[in-house]
Amino acid sequence: MSFLAxxxxxxxxxxxxxxxxxxxxxxxxxxxxxxxPSGCGKTTTLRMIAGFEAPSAGEIRINGQxxxxxxxxxxAIGMVFQSYALFPNMxxxxxxxxxLKVARRPAADLKARxxxxxAMIKLPQLAERYPYQLSGGQQQRVxxxxxxxxxxxxxxxxxxxxALDARIRVSLREEIRALQRKLGxxxxxxTHDQEEALSMSDxxxxxxxxxxxxxxxxSEIYNAPVSRFVASFVGTLNLLNxxxxxxxxxxxxxxxxxxxxxxxxxxxxxxxxxxxxxxPEALRIGVGGDDRxxxxxxxxxxxxLGAVVRVRVRLAEAAVIIDTFNTGANDLxxxxxxxTVNFGRDDLIPLxxx
Amino acid sequence: xxxxxxxxxxxxxxGVAYFLAPLIATFEFSLRMRRGEYSFDAYRVVLASGNFxxxxxxxxxxxxxxxxxxxxVVVPTAYWVQLRLPRLRGLVEFITLLPLVVPAIVLVFGxxxxxxxxxxxxxxxxxxxxxxxxxxxxxxLGLPYMYRSVETALRSIxxxxxxxxxxxxxxxxxxxxxxxxxxxxxSGILSGAFxxxxxxxxxxxxxxxxxxxxxxxxxxxxxxxxAYEPSALAIIAFALTWACMGLIQLFGSGVRFSVDKP
Numbered sequence: 001m002s003f004l005a006x007x008x009x010x011x012x013x014x015x016x017x018x019x020x021x022x023x024x025x026x027x028x029x030x031x032x033x034x035x036x037p038s039g040c041g042k043t044t045t046l047r048m049i050a051g052f053e054a055p056s057a058g059e060i061r062i063n064g065q066x067x068x069x070x071x072x073x074x075x076a077i078g079m080v081f082q083s084y085a086l087f088p089n090m091x092x093x094x095x096x097x098x099x100l101k102v103a104r105r106p107a108a109d110l111k112a113r114x115x116x117x118x119a120m121i122k123l124p125q126l127a128e129r130y131p132y133q134l135s136g137g138q139q140q141r142v143x144x145x146x147x148x149x150x151x152x153x154x155x156x157x158x159x160x161x162x163a164l165d166a167r168i169r170v171s172l173r174e175e176i177r178a179l180q181r182k183l184g185x186x187x188x189x190x191t192h193d194q195e196e197a198l199s200m201s202d203x204x205x206x207x208x209x210x211x212x213x214x215x216x217x218x219s220e221i222y223n224a225p226v227s228r229f230v231a232s233f234v235g236t237l238n239l240l241n242x243x244x245x246x247x248x249x250x251x252x253x254x255x256x257x258x259x260x261x262x263x264x265x266x267x268x269x270x271x272x273x274x275x276x277x278x279x280p281e282a283l284r285i286g287v288g289g290d291d292r293x294x295x296x297x298x299x300x301x302x303x304x305l306g307a308v309v310r311v312r313v314r315l316a317e318a319a320v321i322i323d324t325f326n327t328g329a330n331d332l333x334x335x336x337x338x339x340t341v342n343f344g345r346d347d348l349i350p351l352x353x354x
Numbered sequence: 355x356x357x358x359x360x361x362x363x364x365x366x367x368x369g370v371a372y373f374l375a376p377l378i379a380t381f382e383f384s385l386r387m388r389r390g391e392y393s394f395d396a397y398r399v400v401l402a403s404g405n406f407x408x409x410x411x412x413x414x415x416x417x418x419x420x421x422x423x424x425x426x427v428v429v430p431t432a433y434w435v436q437l438r439l440p441r442l443r444g445l446v447e448f449i450t451l452l453p454l455v456v457p458a459i460v461l462v463f464g465x466x467x468x469x470x471x472x473x474x475x476x477x478x479x480x481x482x483x484x485x486x487x488x489x490x491x492x493x494x495l496g497l498p499y500m501y502r503s504v505e506t507a508l509r510s511i512x513x514x515x516x517x518x519x520x521x522x523x524x525x526x527x528x529x530x531x532x533x534x535x536x537x538x539x540x541s542g543i544l545s546g547a548f549x550x551x552x553x554x555x556x557x558x559x560x561x562x563x564x565x566x567x568x569x570x571x572x573x574x575x576x577x578x579x580x581a582y583e584p585s586a587l588a589i590i591a592f593a594l595t596w597a598c599m600g601l602i603q604l605f606g607s608g609v610r611f612s613v614d615k616p
Contacts, residue, residue, distance in 0.1 A: 050518070052521070073524045073526055079518070085512065087534055098520070099523035102529060150523065156522075
């Protein structure tokens with residue numbers, strides 16, 4: 001039995017359904033990320049788990065208990081908010097101890113737990129400061145400690161890193177993941193940042209327009225996206241229209257050039273047009289071997305991105321982007337020069353037509 | 355640039371003069387009781403009067419009770435409107451503005467009619483009942499100021515997120531209101547309290563028609579029968595009101611809830 005189960009969840013505001021037919025099982029200790037663009041329903045789903053919104057239909061179970069209509073303050077869930085939501089009238093220590101005080105824990109226990117949490121977030125020296133005296137990163141650490149102090153069943157993180165600058169964001173996400181692993185707490189993380197989702201999660205739930213597009217490990221989501229939306233939302237992507245030549249052998253026609261995919265073309269018939277995904281980093285410059293696909297084109301644009309050089313190659317109608325490592329060579333490819341690129345058969349991913 | 359600065363100073367001086375000139379004139383007049391020289395005789399007369407002390411004490415106590423009841427009525431209402439019923443904001447604002455539109459004399463006649471000795475709830479039949487009626491009347495009079503002050507303060511904090519953060523920590527509605535919301539809108543509550551205090555201390559119509567021994571009717575009585583004492587009384591009332599407001603500010607801003615120190 002899964003630790004957290006969402007079954008047939010639906011949420012409507014008036015006539016508009018913001019979450020539709022949402023089914024998900026999360027195991028104890030798992031780190032699951034809801035990933036999607038703004039308005040896809042990820043935060044609403046998180047809020048339903050927290051108890052801040054009631055589902056219009058469906059059931060939420062935590063550890064076997066139906067909590068669908070249980071009030072938020074009875075669910076034993078810790079939540080970290082994007083805006084930190086620290087209580088401005090309380091010190092750091094009081095913020096962390098608030099949940100324990102509400103639970104009427106003995107003063108000695110409370111102090112010990114607050115000290116433990118302060119040590120955990122490496123801010124024991126700031127116990128008597130007020131939130132306005134802290135930086136954004138420090139406030140979010142305190143918010144995390146406050147959420148974890150009462151030992152909740154589930155930790156919910158609603159875009160906790162969005163308001164922070166890039167460097168703090170990276171370090172804090174590593175800290176959050178390390179803490180989650182150490183404590184083994186079941187965690188749901190909401191973000192629209194694919195890098196955060198891929199780097200932190202055991203599993204990623206990609207959402208679009210209120211529904212789940214795909215659930216999988218970061219590797220599955222990145223390497224085997226099931227839909228055009230997932231493929232384009234997660235990472236940079238070349239989207240090509242492939243005309244099926246022979247479904248059984250995987251032969252397809254891309255912009256008048258022949259290629260082969262090692263992936264299944266379920267139910268496709270010769271002449272069908274299928275969207276195909278091709279990651280920029282899967283492409284190599286030059287002619288490939290017999291077991292690789294080769295496409296010819298002309299260099300249309302070259303962008304120097306530091307560690308990576310991004311080259312856009314015009315085939316005929318379509319164009320592909322190639323990411324190559326910057327090796328330190330000074331000579332970047334010349335614009336307008338003919339070029340051949342190659343990629344593995346497994347790298348050409350057929351997507352669902354929708 | 356220079357002319358702008360001059361205009362700003364001129365406007366400020368004009369504003370200060372507008373408020374201070376009558377006060378200075380009143381003060382100066384209050385010192386003229388003794389012929390040919392300035393003295394505090396009028397103040398001595400006023401302060402020696404038992405009626406002054408009793409009526410001021412009565413109105414001060416009434417003001418504090420009015421503030422407490424007003425806060426208990428307004429804060430949960432404004433909080434709930436902000437959190438759960440934002441669509442009702444317009445209606446609630448309209449209701450809170452009514453005391454400014456309906457004259458006090460109309461309100462008090464309405465009260466007497468509704469709560470008179472021959473009504474179902476004869477509050478005016480007893481002294482305590484009449485005091486309660488006066489207090490509730492003052493809560494109504496202070497409503498436009500208290501509601502606006504509290505509502506503005508609520509808008510300056512993220513009520514929804516703070517409430518949800520507290521809920522996720524297991525807090526119920528009373529803990530949230532008293533330990534999270536109230537301390538964070540203290541400035542708004544204090545503003546509302548100042549205004550309510552000032553209204554109650556000087557109010558005449560309600561107290562007079564309900565026949566309560568308040569400071570307003572006493573001021574009117576002295577003003578109608580004496581020459582220098584009303585001026586002294588006005589200055590004393592002014593000073594005492596500001597002193598009370600200072601005390602509210604002092605104690606109000608000094609409040610620290612026990613939850614601050616786990």
